[in-house]
Amino acid sequence: SPRPIAARSLQDDGYVRLLRRQVEEVFRDNRMIAVCQFNSMPDEDVVLMRHYLRKHNIEVKFVLNEIVRPVLSQSKYKNLLPLFVARNILLVSPETKAKEMLRVLKGVPQINLLGACIDDTILSRQGVENFAKLPSLEASQGQTVGALALLPSQTSSLLQRGSAHLTALLDQHIRRLQAGETGSPAEPAPAQSLGAH
Amino acid sequence: KKMASKISVVLRPVKSIVVRFCPFESNVESTRKFLGCINHKKIQATNRNCEVTADVRHDGSEPLVDVMFADGERLIMKGANLTTIEMLTALQSRCNAKELQEEQKSKKKSP
Numbered sequence: 001s002p003r004p005i006a007a008r009s010l011q012d013d014g015y016v017r018l019l020r021r022q023v024e025e026v027f028r029d030n031r032m033i034a035v036c037q038f039n040s041m042p043d044e045d046v047v048l049m050r051h052y053l054r055k056h057n058i059e060v061k062f063v064l065n066e067i068v069r070p071v072l073s074q075s076k077y078k079n080l081l082p083l084f085v086a087r088n089i090l091l092v093s094p095e096t097k098a099k100e101m102l103r104v105l106k107g108v109p110q111i112n113l114l115g116a117c118i119d120d121t122i123l124s125r126q127g128v129e130n131f132a133k134l135p136s137l138e139a140s141q142g143q144t145v146g147a148l149a150l151l152p153s154q155t156s157s158l159l160q161r162g163s164a165h166l167t168a169l170l171d172q173h174i175r176r177l178q179a180g181e182t183g184s185p186a187e188p189a190p191a192q193s194l195g196a197h
Numbered sequence: 198k199k200m201a202s203k204i205s206v207v208l209r210p211v212k213s214i215v216v217r218f219c220p221f222e223s224n225v226e227s228t229r230k231f232l233g234c235i236n237h238k239k240i241q242a243t244n245r246n247c248e249v250t251a252d253v254r255h256d257g258s259e260p261l262v263d264v265m266f267a268d269g270e271r272l273i274m275k276g277a278n279l280t281t282i283e284m285l286t287a288l289q290s291r292c293n294a295k296e297l298q299e300e301q302k303s304k305k306k307s308p
Contacts, residue, residue, distance in 0.1 A: 124255035
């Protein structure tokens with residue numbers, strides 16, 4: 001089995017470089033990276049948790065602080081550095097199913113969500129919970145389209161009001177003229193300013 | 198030097214433990230490690246009814262361990278200036294003292 005990390009030169013060792021590259025890839029290839037404290041739990045529970053998370057395309061990655069810290073300190077994720085003390089795991093996904101992740105974590109009290117990076121935005125635990133409560137992008141887009149569509153339809157009826165009124169007046173005028181031709185006394189159409197309500 | 202994982206705590210007299218910390222602060226390591234140790238199955242096995250909760254915040258509050266004992270007593274340990282071992286030892290001695298009290302009480306009842 002490999003020598004412990006501390007015994008290796010953290011600069012040159014190929015295995016250490018590999019582990020660091022893996023951490024870089026995790027942050028590069030995933031939209032959601034959640035950092036959680038890992039408290040000891042039975043292996044069967046770890047397996048179960050992995051299983052339920054995988055259903056939502058979320059992978060569990062055990063990480064070593066000694067490997068993660070130097071990688072993060074050189075990156076735009078350096079504000080996550082304080083999180084990497086004690087024992088941690090990463091929950092990573094190319095999607096951002098925070099709601100589903102929180103639901104699984106609710107059943108695993110030995111795992112404590114500390115914070116996350118979602119779409120290059122660093123969030124606290126509360127931030128993740130707020131993010132999870134947001135409606136889906138499709139729902140928000142639908143709402144926006146609906147609100148925007150309301151305005152032109154109102155404008156359209158507003159614009160038509162003037163000409164609709166004019167049409168009604170002209171109809172009335174024509175009827176009166178026709179009434180005049182058939183012999184009944186013609187009354188001058190009362191002067192009306194167009195557009196008056 | 199004592200290893201934190203070697204400190205055995207008997208949680209029988211404990212009702213609940215809340216470990217509160219802001220993970221983005223830089224003074225929380227000993228508190229988080231305390232949380233890790235207290236979750237160890239050996240310690241958990243001493244009292245399955247003892248609720249251990251992590252209260253993860255982001256409001257600048259200081260890290261602390263809030264222990265509620267079954268007899269109503271409360272122990273608050275501020276983790277910013279304590280080591281994990283100090284917190285575990287403090288809890289251990291409190292628990293042992295209470296266990297001793299209980300033992301003496303039951304001895305009085307049934308001589």
